[in-house]
Amino acid sequence: GAGVSQTPSNKVTEKGKYVELRCDPISGHTALYWYRQSLGQGPEFLIYFQGTGAADDSGLPNDRFFAVRPEGSVSTLKIQRTERGDSAVYLCASSSVTSGGLYNEQFFGPGTRLTVL
């Protein structure tokens, strides 16, 4: 079946502009995650959705970052007043395990490479 998809694959914008990054999770997965991966680093957690609600947004760096998942499927990560330091690959993942157990395989999308000039 189809995996996690993310659009666009690449986004180049100017400092101060607004951007939206989209994630389509695997069908039926209730959990959705956003991570940010800067050059030479491992992914860093941003936010986690369980259904439509953000269960954990402790990784969002500041109030310029916001994410939604209005129908419990597709999610959009929104970044206002972009800064050069926002340049990174933004990864989305989804999983079907919702609670209990530690095993929680997260299936990752190919990422969106954001470049802020």
Add this chain to the structure above:
Amino acid sequence: AQKITQTQPGMFVQEKEAVTLDCTYDTSDQSYGLFWYKQPSSGEMIFLIYQGSYDEQNATEGRYSLNFQKARKSANLVISASQLGDSAMYFCAMRGLGLISNFGNEKLTFGTGTRLTIIP
């Protein structure tokens, strides 16, 4: 808080040899899970293997095995009979649970990764 440390930024290994990628972790959680992911140049994170903190046996998945030493807080990945297609970045990650499981502990914490290059 959780922390993953991968001290090998890069490794070169001859094809068909075995390789060990190091990972140490730190956590205050009562129980936790350890994961290894592979990230080829295409950028997608590929799940390789999982080890639970209360699992008595080391995890194995095909050519991948996890050398789990709980007392030393290490979870090294062993790849046997390496292949050219194994060349990629490898990330160790963990997820923990506190005294009470809750949705807030779903996130994965990753290390900085090891770039593995297999030499023909």
